[in-house]
Amino acid sequence: MISYETNLVNLIAQFGGNDGKCRHYLECLKWPGGPVCPRCGKEGVKISQRESYDCTACHYQFTVTAGSIFHDSHLPLWKWFLATYMVVESKKGMSANQLKRTLEISYKTAWYLCHRIRKAMEEANPAKLSGTVEIDETYVGGKRRHVGRGSLEGKTMVLGAIERGGDVRLRVEGSKKASKGVLHKFVAETTDPKADRLMTDEAPGYLGIADEDTTHETVNQKAEEWVRGDVHTNGIEGVWSLFKRSIVGSYHQVSAKHLDAYLDEFEWRFNQRKNPYLFRDTIARLLNSPKMEFKELIEKGA
Numbered sequence: 001m002i003s004y005e006t007n008l009v010n011l012i013a014q015f016g017g018n019d020g021k022c023r024h025y026l027e028c029l030k031w032p033g034g035p036v037c038p039r040c041g042k043e044g045v046k047i048s049q050r051e052s053y054d055c056t057a058c059h060y061q062f063t064v065t066a067g068s069i070f071h072d073s074h075l076p077l078w079k080w081f082l083a084t085y086m087v088v089e090s091k092k093g094m095s096a097n098q099l100k101r102t103l104e105i106s107y108k109t110a111w112y113l114c115h116r117i118r119k120a121m122e123e124a125n126p127a128k129l130s131g132t133v134e135i136d137e138t139y140v141g142g143k144r145r146h147v148g149r150g151s152l153e154g155k156t157m158v159l160g161a162i163e164r165g166g167d168v169r170l171r172v173e174g175s176k177k178a179s180k181g182v183l184h185k186f187v188a189e190t191t192d193p194k195a196d197r198l199m200t201d202e203a204p205g206y207l208g209i210a211d212e213d214t215t216h217e218t219v220n221q222k223a224e225e226w227v228r229g230d231v232h233t234n235g236i237e238g239v240w241s242l243f244k245r246s247i248v249g250s251y252h253q254v255s256a257k258h259l260d261a262y263l264d265e266f267e268w269r270f271n272q273r274k275n276p277y278l279f280r281d282t283i284a285r286l287l288n289s290p291k292m293e294f295k296e297l298i299e300k301g302a
């Protein structure tokens, strides 16, 4: 029987250099009730000495990785497994260069793996935040010489909302101005209309986000009034500092083009922080996520 709780030592002991065992793991995830024909849904039987199965009804031959990202890749499955583990478990994010050194693979392959694994980490349909929700905006990126106070040149605005004790939602915003339209749209997209309390700073763009069943409370950060009773935005401030440290520590400079992917990875890892089956769930997503061509990624710009 397969153990779904993972650490690096038992991951290497289980899968290191052994693609047969990786394949078995994928089969257990994809077909808990035994192999199923992707064409007609009937049962498959293993073709001896091979990775393929033969459908008992339509005789279509298939493998567990057919149609998945694992299929076309020339990379051994066990290196995929290790890369996934490292990206998922790395609290501050994993760069393509670190992956390249650790797995002894080319930079191009490492870069591809990072993007694929991040893509698999995206939340398809995230639930809306409820209860008490803190909302804030921050700016990331830009060249060092522009870092002076007040200058937003080269920077990208990121909006964030966190449910106290729950999930975070982060969004790259094209506009540099935290206008009423931008902030209200973000609140509407990320929080339940029946959320109890919304907490923000006193930026005028937030005015009017309350309604009959949702209160809006603010803290005046300019007056250094950071906390008033339980009215504060410490949760989202903590997320910003974690996110900024992860950029400085691992990526140095995140290009605006790829900021979305980094945010998705960060958001997913943060929201899964109490999930002991993180590795398994990411592998399952990779197995089920559609293929993305290497060319397509390169065209987006490295």
Ligand SMILES: [Zn+2]
Residues within 6 Å of the ligand: 037, 038, 039, 040, 041, 042, 055, 056, 057, 058, 059, 060
């Ligand atoms: Zn069939």
